[in-house]
Amino acid sequence: MKIKDGLMLREVAGQWVVVPLGDNVIEINGIVTLSASAAILWKELEKGVDSPDSLADVLCAEYAIDRETALADSGEFVKELESKGLLE
Amino acid sequence: MIQTFQVLIDRMTYHADANRIPLTGSFELTARCNLHCGMCFICNAPEARKSELSAAQWLDIMTQARDEGMLFALLTGGEVFVLDNFWDIYTGAKRLGLYITINSNGTTITPEIADMLVRYPPVRLTITIYGASEEGYRRVTGSGDAYRKMLRGLELLEERGIEYRLRTTLTKDTSVEIGEITKLILSYGQQMSYTNYIMPGVLDNGNDVLSQRLSPEEAAIATKQIHRAIQEYYDEHGRPGVEEYRRFLEKYNADRQIPLDPEQERMHKISLDRRKNTAFYCQAGRSHFWVSYNGRLSICGLSREPSVDLLKTPFRSAFDELGKAVEEIPLCEDCKSCEHRYVCSPCPAKLYGETGRYDQKAEYLCSFAESNLMLRE
Numbered sequence: 001m002k003i004k005d006g007l008m009l010r011e012v013a014g015q016w017v018v019v020p021l022g023d024n025v026i027e028i029n030g031i032v033t034l035s036a037s038a039a040i041l042w043k044e045l046e047k048g049v050d051s052p053d054s055l056a057d058v059l060c061a062e063y064a065i066d067r068e069t070a071l072a073d074s075g076e077f078v079k080e081l082e083s084k085g086l087l088e
Numbered sequence: 089m090i091q092t093f094q095v096l097i098d099r100m101t102y103h104a105d106a107n108r109i110p111l112t113g114s115f116e117l118t119a120r121c122n123l124h125c126g127m128c129f130i131c132n133a134p135e136a137r138k139s140e141l142s143a144a145q146w147l148d149i150m151t152q153a154r155d156e157g158m159l160f161a162l163l164t165g166g167e168v169f170v171l172d173n174f175w176d177i178y179t180g181a182k183r184l185g186l187y188i189t190i191n192s193n194g195t196t197i198t199p200e201i202a203d204m205l206v207r208y209p210p211v212r213l214t215i216t217i218y219g220a221s222e223e224g225y226r227r228v229t230g231s232g233d234a235y236r237k238m239l240r241g242l243e244l245l246e247e248r249g250i251e252y253r254l255r256t257t258l259t260k261d262t263s264v265e266i267g268e269i270t271k272l273i274l275s276y277g278q279q280m281s282y283t284n285y286i287m288p289g290v291l292d293n294g295n296d297v298l299s300q301r302l303s304p305e306e307a308a309i310a311t312k313q314i315h316r317a318i319q320e321y322y323d324e325h326g327r328p329g330v331e332e333y334r335r336f337l338e339k340y341n342a343d344r345q346i347p348l349d350p351e352q353e354r355m356h357k358i359s360l361d362r363r364k365n366t367a368f369y370c371q372a373g374r375s376h377f378w379v380s381y382n383g384r385l386s387i388c389g390l391s392r393e394p395s396v397d398l399l400k401t402p403f404r405s406a407f408d409e410l411g412k413a414v415e416e417i418p419l420c421e422d423c424k425s426c427e428h429r430y431v432c433s434p435c436p437a438k439l440y441g442e443t444g445r446y447d448q449k450a451e452y453l454c455s456f457a458e459s460n461l462m463l464r465e
Contacts, residue, residue, distance in 0.1 A: 008185035012159045013100035013109050013375075014351065019159070022182035022208040031096050031187070 001078065002048040002088045009034070009042050018042075018086070032084070037063065041077050045087070052078050099352055100159070104375035106358035109157035110407050111375040114389060115146065117177060118166040119293075119381045122196055123229040125218060127259040127286050127300035130381075131166055133293035139382035143176035145399065147184075149379060152403035154184045160211075162189045164389075166381070169196035179208055187211040193218070195234045197241030206248050213252040215242070218261075220268035228261040242276065255281035259300040263310040270317035274325075280318055284311075287390055287441050304452075304459035311463055366415055367436040367446060373414035377407060387414055391437035418447040432457035 008019045016039040018032040034042055040062055041055050049055060055074035060067055081087050104111035119136030121128070130136070141149075150161065161181060168174050169192055181188055194215040205213065215238075219225040222232035245252050254273045256262055262269060270280050286301040302310060348356060363369050370376070373387035379398060380386065385406045386395040394413040396406035423434035432453055442450035 010159065010185050012157055013107070013111055014103040014355070015096070015100055017096075017159065019185040019187060021185065022179060033096060 001045060001051070003042065003045045003081075004086055004088050007086065009039060009046070011039070016042075032086075037073070038077055041074060045081070097160070099348070101371060101375055102348075102352060102355040102359045104157065105362065105371060106355040108408070108411055109375060110153055110377050110403075111157060112160040112162070112371070113150075113153050113158050113376070114162040114164060114378045115150070116164055116166070116379065116381045116389065117141075117146065117168050117174070118171050120170050121165060121167040121193070122170055123167070123193055123218075123231060123234055125229050126261060126295055127228075127257060127297055128293070128295060129287055129297045131293060136166075136293075136381050141381075141383050141399075143173040143180065145383065146177045147180040149383065149398050149403060150181050150184055150186070153377075154186060156404050156407065159185075159187060160189070161186045162191065164191040167193055167196055169201055175204060182208055189214065191216070192241075193234075193238070194241040195237035197244055199244055202241075202244040202248050202250065205245070205250050209250065213245070213250065215252050215254050217254055217256050217269065217272070220265050220272045224262070224265045224268070227264065228259070253281065254278045255283065257286075258282050258284040258302060258307060258310055259286060260302060260306070261300060263302060263306065263313075266310050267313045267317035267320075270314050271321045274318065274321045280314060282314070285438070287438065301452075304455040307456065308459045308463050367417045367419045368414060370435070372437070373410050377410070385410060388437060390435065390441060420447045420449055422449040426454075426457075428454075428457040428461060431460050 006021045008021055010017055010019055016034040016036065018034065037059065040058060044055055044058050052071065052074045055078070056067060056070035059065060059070040059074055063070075065073075078087070100111055103109070116130075118140055119130045119133055120140075121131040124132065150158070153161075163174075163178060163181070165171075168190060171177070178188065178190075188210045189212040190210045191214050194217065217238055218228040219235060222235045225235035225238070226232035242252070242254075254276060256266075256269050256273070258266065273280050284302070284307055286297060288298060362374070368374075368387070370388075372378075372391065376388065378386050378388050378391075380392065380395070383397060383399045384392070384395040385398050385401075385403070386392050387410060394410060396409050398406055401409070417436055420434060420436070420439055423429055423432070423439070426432065426434070426449075434449070434453065436446045438453060439448060439450050440446050442452055
């Protein structure tokens, strides 16, 4: 799983925002913002991961949460990205 | 999470203001234009063309601003599509990770330009129109054929599903058919939007700009004509977009209900406190900046001084220098205590343009505010 080309994650004025770089077919009505934890997952997905399990590992390393919660959160995040067409 | 554009900008602005982050920038890429409107304070001044920056220079400035936190950029002119290097600048700016708005007069939009806008969509394209007939365009811009070109430009955008916003400028010449202009804008499914302030000239471009400025009484008459035209149009065609607007309002209000987190609250308070004690109530020089056609950084398009040369000074230093200069601009005490200040919104840049001083009230603006009040009664 990997974030589509043509998207840039930026931290600006206290917000993590996703900016389309142009020459892409991603249509977003509004601006996509991410929480701090979602931004961490996004950065992993920019490199490419094999499965949501890898994302759960990252969340567990960063936050004091149990694996079940981490799996649920990362799975939900991936689904949301997929629904918006942001993953390859 | 996808937030409405305006709610997100508001929240980011608190943070940007409190931390002096140049969140939004306006880039006046050129003073050249294919039209010759009588109220234009800058277009086609001979000295301007000699000072234009290259694409590399623009992108260097934008990169520095981006690295300091710029997210939103407006590309304006003059008319940006007359530039040979516009697409180099624009696509380069997009690759920096910016949300970009483009201003145009619409007459220069060709099929090729429209195709490029499909491929590289701006977050907003704003088209300013100057009439509703060939005669109207000839009166304002010097070219009757520009009316046909403007319509063709809009047609090309419509065919490709490119979103745009229309607006106009209220002047002596445009006010002749302001009702028709209003209805033309509405016929494209838009809301009427217009600028009604003509500032004194910036460059010597041969225009007697102030001769196009409406008196407060004339502006009030024109405003009534606009309202009448809107009513007539909706009486005839119905009011479009009500359902869409209702959905937008629901989303907007829902987003506004998301409480500020403690850090955002703190930034909001810092931002408000700053504004109470400075002459500028807007974000000019705080989280917004303007770069003129010759690479000089100033706080907004209405205020060309103070300014710093970005070709000689790094962006961060220039922005900080400008910020300090803005804080030293004196407040107009008459305006601060004026009962009409909420109708007038006294802008120090306008005061300076009108009187040569930041702290002196301007009779023209005072009369305008009184006229606006009478209109509301």
